[in-house]
Structure formats: structure tokens, C-alpha cells
Amino acid sequence: MRRTVDYTWRLAELMAARGLHSTTDLIPLLAERGVELSRPQVYRLVNQRPERVSLQFIAAICDIFGCGPEDLITVTAADARKKKTGTAPAPNVVDLDRTARPRRARVIDDDD
Secondary structure, three states, X not given: OOEEEEEEEOHHHHHHHOOOXXXXXXXXXXHHOXXXXXXXXXXXXXXXXXXXXXXXXXXXXXXXXXXXXXXXXXXXXXXXXXXXXXXXXXXXXXXXXXXXXXOOOOOOOOOO
């Protein structure tokens, strides 16, 4: 069975919990650990969900905040939903049984 995996990037939460409310406060802390990033790069890493991050950066963040990678990244995994094939009726579709249908009306002329 296929599984879908996802992650939550929690760097902004870690910074707020430690009293760092500006992304520029993180730049000198990273520089002390040998990670040189520009102000826009740090802003994107804090406020957006990164697709690629160096292990050196993750190690520096974990050292700064005294946490592990599991505190920085929350991983979720679930079974993928099966695609609907259209052969099984949906739960909100009414079955049009022929016996439950009304009879067709016959129109009779009143001219007689």
C-alpha cells in the first residue's frame, strides 16, 4: 500500500519559545557555528517550509536551541487513499429503483 509522508517545519515556533522574535537575531548565532547565510536566506528558512536544508544548518539550529531534529521537524505518515473508480455508488447517491418511481400521467381530453 502506498503511504503519504509530510512534515512540519517548526523553526519559527522554536525561536518564539526562546524569545527570538526577529529572524536577524538568528544570523550571529549561526555565524558562531560556522553557518554563513544572508538575511533573506535566514528569513526564508524561518518563515517558509524548506524543501532542502543542509545537515550543517540543522546541526547548528539544534545546538542553538538545545533540541534534537525531532523537535525541529515533525514527520507524519498515513496510508494513501485509494482512488475512486466510479464503480461503487457514493454514499450520497440515491438509488433510482424502478418500483419507487411515480407512474406516468395520462392526459385525457375533456371534449367528450
